[in-house]
Amino acid sequence: MNLSFDLRALRYFVAVAEHGGFTRAAQTLHVAQSAVSQTIAGLESRLELRLFHRHERRISLTPEGELLLGQARDLLSQAESIELAMREVHGLVKGEVRIGIPSMLGSYYFPPLLMGFKSRHPGIRLTVVEAGTRRLQRMIAEGELDLGVVTEDASTHRLECHRFLREEMVVCVPKDHRFAQRESVTARDVLSEPLVLFQDGYFHREFVDRLATETGQQPQVAFQSNLIPLTKAIVRQGFGITTFLRRVVEEPDLAAVSFEPSAWLDLSLAWNQGAYLSRAERTFVDFVLEHSPRLQH
Template identity: 30%
Template sequence: MELKQLKYFAAVCRLGSVTRAAESCHIAQPAISVAIQNLESELGVQLFERSHKKISVTSSGRVFLRRVEDILARTDDAIREMEDHRASQRGVIRVGITPMIGAVFFPEIVSRFREEHPLLELNVIEEGALSIGTLLDKGELDVGVVVVAEKQPQLEMSPITRSEIYVCLSAEHPLAAQRRIAFPRLADEPFILFSEDTLSRRIILEECARHGISPHIVFSSNQITTIISLIERGVGISFLLEPLVRDHPKIVSRRLAKPLYLEAGMVWNPRRYLSNATRTFIEAIRRYTLDATGAG
């Protein structure tokens, strides 16, 4: 018994005609007639009543049809599942990342994901969170890995991690001797911040506003190496995650007296189609997050 015989049988039952079934299956009419005759011979029952002008299903044929429809439905499901699986193994995922996320968290994410999914390509661009939100809205990105300051109603979000923001200063800076630094003590300091489309910059400016500080911003950039180099040279102070400056002996990082935190998460546009490859990426990052926290 062959799968194509079952398809031909179901088509004749559905259309009530061998001729129309042949047209539907794109084969010659004699091929369907022979296939059904062979099927009846193998089963040892008559599936159709035949007359000069019409063909009708026998009682045995109706019983068999129920089984055949179930078999064909399961076969179609299996084929679609394998197509989805194949698609999820290949493809390009367009990912937007913010500067600090890209420097601190993303390398480990990429390394682990590449090991598990070597045929998937990550096309990564580095932008501020606000720009990434715009690109997601336009469908120019599939997913963003960003600093999340607040719930964005147009985007779905899945949290990744929560990290503390440190004040970063040159090793010779007078405040470097402090274990913790109260934010008001930074009022007269020159600030080196990320660019205007970043939420990490907004977090710092909102903290300035809470303390009535008008920040003196001397430099803005999304380039981590540039910011670190300027801090080393005493051009100004900045606000980074401690791992970024951990291995730079000319820079010290100090906690704020009242800590500030950076929330990182994945965001995507629920109104846009998510490819199987993108869904694979999202689920993988969720799993990595659970592994890292020991949850689940």
């Protein structure tokens, strides 16, 4: 068996596997379909393995192809990191940072950081994606994002995480709600009320689900929405209450009430463990960690 193959062959193989066919892979790669077919045939010949089942109108990976797919993705990722590192040696800095931020942080905590970074580094383009922490973890793992904000738990073991914010989770109620005059309320008190919650995959929802598990009490979900202004409007009108990071509740007609005991959330800036960070990405990470104390106030 001849195990020598080039990165181009692996790139073609991954494209065919991900797009489910030679035609779509060729279109994505901007090459002729015949070139893709010949490259895959040559790769199979050198490996002495069948990588794809050829059906009449579709293809699928063989078990050997499935094994190669994971290895090929890793190799291509490493090759991209090496190429980037070599470009930076010659001063060709990557000019973009792709970061994923949950909506609460993107709306209330990160704008000053993003504007401050852009002011200091006008040549670096920032691409900001809003999503729940679970989806952000997947996007980082799949290379769609360079960095993301996550809550640390067992599912982040493959990420390198640097905590930059510790903030209190509070109950958000209208000013005339019976909780508004209390210093604190228990999880059982909160779960007994109609709730306005984010959808699954957001740390806001996971926080409430964790309270439900700890108390053995089923939450009464009146509304589900990832839109913070809509959630606040529902709370103001008295159709439910919710939980937010404390700063999000700082409005005249809403009250922030602590949990008993107090509930705190640790948020971290994360990227793939062992991944090479470009100079632009490292500069952004350093900037966030340097200025993170300002987020606490």
